[in-house]
Amino acid sequence: MNAPDVFLANEVSGTLPDVQSRADRREIAIQKVGVRDVRHPVRLRGSDGQTQHSIGTFQMTVALPPEVKGTHMSRFIEVLEASDEALDATTLGKLLDTMLARLDATSGAITVQATYFRRKVAPVSGVASLLDYGVTLHAERDHAQRVLRQTVDVPVTSLCPCSRDISDYGAHNQRSMITIGAELRGDLTLDEQIAFAEHAASCQLWGLLKRPDEKYVTEYAYDHPKFVEDLVRDVAVALRGESRVAAYTVASENFESIHNHSAWAWLEGRNP
Amino acid sequence: MNAPDVFLANEVSGTLPDVQSRADRREIAIQKVGVRDVRHPVRLRGSDGQTQHSIGTFQMTVALPPEVKGTHMSRFIEVLEASDEALDATTLGKLLDTMLARLDATSGAITVQATYFRRKVAPVSGVASLLDYGVTLHAERDHAQRVLRQTVDVPVTSLCPCSRDISDYGAHNQRSMITIGAELRGDLTLDEQIAFAEHAASCQLWGLLKRPDEKYVTEYAYDHPKFVEDLVRDVAVALRGESRVAAYTVASENFESIHNHSAWAWLEGRNP
């Protein structure tokens, strides 16, 4: 993570007025100021230690004390440009330290969203295909205090237990998005975190299913009916015993097949 | 539709240079130029002749001949501000005429998207609730030639015939969005156009369903399995004989419950 040519460029600016560095008399601190919606190529670290290419959308902010007029926006991009490490929660924490040093700040945060792929094998035919997940890595520091949060969006099937029980045949089911946010205190791979959601679902998804697979997932979902409440609770049951996770949020949005709105549940918990 | 105070304001501008009216030498016509993403309150005309309040998002454009440097953007908003008629395809055509006159143009178009509600009665319990639909009205004129197009986005349930046939129990189903675009040559109400989609679905949707209704829709969908191809074909069968529709497009996007992508079909047809 070095880019002297980038940092040197600041000298060039020396002869122009530096408006941002002037004093501010309004006596109002700004908790977060910086850049957002910055797209930048990233490599995500997968479970096997290998990395995969993705595209990150970054938000990078620092806290600004009352007496400082403005932050230096270009330095956020400099820090991003100078970085070349594969991203996981730990390396994002290091990038945050670099950013805080560069911005002369004691508190700040970086959030990056990206798409992550896993190669999955269909349950009967064994054909392989990719499935895409949303991933959000977040690192923040308030002076010495540091938080690393890893969030995954996992698309699954949910099948309604009520519909199944009251109907002579069939049961309404739909795609759901389970979102697990984990405040980390140990290494938890993206695949492990995704697995919590897939195990709690009526059925997990695959990109490619042949007919025997389709029969399997149809019957599997029917055999594992879940309310939106069950989805988040079953994830929470698994996270409750997970020592690498300090705290968690679990949400599920069910894009109801019988309505034009969603059913939604959200819970949070903290491990001792 | 009159707003003399608005139009008079042009005189005020007379002393400032009118850059847009200068000549252009690049010899390039612009087929569409104007404003887009303009939000404005509208009233939509429902089937019963009554109107309902909604919020339209407008795109308004004219064709610009090669020799004219620029259009007068503010006049589009003036035309919109001066309008107070309830919207349907016919009145949108009148608004288009007003706009073309005001912009000194012979060709142009207005497209407006809005949300439309219908009060529906649940199939067993009889409870009433609203369901929301997307509506797009489009009027365009190329000199004397005029097209009025009315499009509805209708959320429905689709249930997979393959999944049903190969599975011992259950069948995957999901929310689908059926979109019907109709080039009109007669009055076709929004409700009539929506009905084409709802009749072609595995089951229609309601905002509010009690348990006996949920049993009904679950079993009804199981009894009416449809591929995405069936959805668009069954709508087309109905539109094929519809004298008020000169031409049509029918699409369906099925937000698959067993994948993280959609199945999609699209067809077009023209009546003699």
Next chain:
Amino acid sequence: MNAPDVFLANEVSGTLPDVQSRADRREIAIQKVGVRDVRHPVRLRGSDGQTQHSIGTFQMTVALPPEVKGTHMSRFIEVLEASDEALDATTLGKLLDTMLARLDATSGAITVQATYFRRKVAPVSGVASLLDYGVTLHAERDHAQRVLRQTVDVPVTSLCPCSRDISDYGAHNQRSMITIGAELRGDLTLDEQIAFAEHAASCQLWGLLKRPDEKYVTEYAYDHPKFVEDLVRDVAVALRGESRVAAYTVASENFESIHNHSAWAWLEGRNP
């Protein structure tokens, strides 16, 4: 707010199994469960006491104790269907009470987003036109404790002081979105809350500007350059002395005209 015919329909359900009411043994509370992305017509109360029609997108949730298996999703929609009062923070609080009673819950929340229009008069020509704002009303209750929050998204112009000071002519400027979230302890109209943002901007926006107006807003913005930090601080200065606001968040996103990303600032404060 009464709809006996809707509520009566529950009796009809009596003969089918009520899966949601069964006991749950996982010992996990769910802080929020309900419906989201529900579109429903609303009337918003404007500053003049009059109401305007809009379309709300609702999220309605209750807290579910560990021992209850599921909430009754259809009741949220019943409550919405039974409501016919114009919405402001106060009446949303009443709707929340009705919802909690209907769902047998002691804690819960309703959030509704809608578009709000104000008729504005252009600064020189005096022509009138509508401008659209995003509004979010939020009411939540945790047993006896209640919070009402009113949020407005206000589009404005921002002009960069640094660009102006270092350039021989011109200054980059762009559309910005200022978002003010106010926890209310008194009546604060939407218009008053919007005014805080418009006064803090380099210039406010209008839907319709004639040439003399365009000259005015161009020069006005040049005369009032603001960093993204200035925007949020100047709003905070005004809110700091506002007795009707218990606490506030202020954010501004500047869609930079010289970059393909945004500058962004966010602060929060609490009045004594």
Next chain:
Amino acid sequence: MNAPDVFLANEVSGTLPDVQSRADRREIAIQKVGVRDVRHPVRLRGSDGQTQHSIGTFQMTVALPPEVKGTHMSRFIEVLEASDEALDATTLGKLLDTMLARLDATSGAITVQATYFRRKVAPVSGVASLLDYGVTLHAERDHAQRVLRQTVDVPVTSLCPCSRDISDYGAHNQRSMITIGAELRGDLTLDEQIAFAEHAASCQLWGLLKRPDEKYVTEYAYDHPKFVEDLVRDVAVALRGESRVAAYTVASENFESIHNHSAWAWLEGRNP
């Protein structure tokens, strides 16, 4: 592009009913049916012959004759999974041929959208940074007839000539998105196509600008004022003489800094 293990999996399906292959009696052809919103890693071919990693969002469709009940959705994903070539318009055309063969179809299309990055050097300081562009590659075949279309979305600055001319100082400017769609009959790199838009703008964008750069781009934009009409016409002037482009569309959306809506222009042309 081979994946025998994937294709072999079809044999496994042989014992289950193949509902999609049954005959259809509605006599309605479907012009497009397949999958959409499929995310898949891709490599885009850059100007230097090197490739860069991105994430594609695919739509893959075939035309279905009236007598066939349904297409085989899983085969689209198989074709995508079996592909490993870097993508440009030419290789997408080859992927289309593979898809049509696999689906037993004579007509069909593939569209893929992705983000493309270029490393750019700031105009004064010389600091380097990435800028992101939207890219859409589209290949379609109707029996023997083939079309390859390459589209780029290029963010730029536009500065209003009217505002500049009528104001004593300053000029409103904003981010604009110029979209160029090119039907190719020769190799046109993404960088060449992007350059058409950047040259036509009031000023191009960079991810990272130091103060001397900011001065440069501010003054450059002021010296190159352009209406939305100028943006699309100046791109068209350049494309008019471009032998590798059979036909083109050019659009620009200006996210006006003085309004809450966009100015928009669109034109199309065909080279002899």
